[in-house]
Amino acid sequence: MSHFKKILVWQKSISLVTKIYKVTRTFPKEETFGLTSQIRRSSVSIPSNIAEGSGRESNKDFLRFLYISLGSLFEMQTQLEIAKNIIYINEEEFNLIYEDSREIERMLASLIRKLKDNN
Numbered sequence: 001m002s003h004f005k006k007i008l009v010w011q012k013s014i015s016l017v018t019k020i021y022k023v024t025r026t027f028p029k030e031e032t033f034g035l036t037s038q039i040r041r042s043s044v045s046i047p048s049n050i051a052e053g054s055g056r057e058s059n060k061d062f063l064r065f066l067y068i069s070l071g072s073l074f075e076m077q078t079q080l081e082i083a084k085n086i087i088y089i090n091e092e093e094f095n096l097i098y099e100d101s102r103e104i105e106r107m108l109a110s111l112i113r114k115l116k117d118n119n
Helices: 008-024 035-054 059-085 091-117
Strands: none
Touching (some): 008 059, 008 091, 059 091
C-alpha cells in the first residue's frame, strides 16, 4: 500500500470535505446537530476510510474500507440532495459539489476494480 496522501482520490476527497464545511456554514443554526452534522460526518468519512484502508496489510482489507468510503459518499450525495430540496444550498452550489462527488465516485469505483483484479 502506498502512503494515503499520495492517493489522488484521497486528495480530491479532502478538497470535497473543505467545500462541504464551507457550504454548511450557512445552514440554519437549528440544523447544527441535524443535517449539518450528518453531511459533515459522511464527507469526513470518505477520505478517513481511504486513509485507514491504505494502511491495512492486504488489498482485501483496503477494499473493505474503499467500499465504506463509497457508502459514505452516497450518503453525503443524498444529504446534499435534501439540503438542495429544502433550499439550504442553491442549485449552483449543489451542482459544483455534486460534480466533485461524482468524480470521486468514479475514482473510487476504478480503484476498487483495480484492487479486485489484483486479487
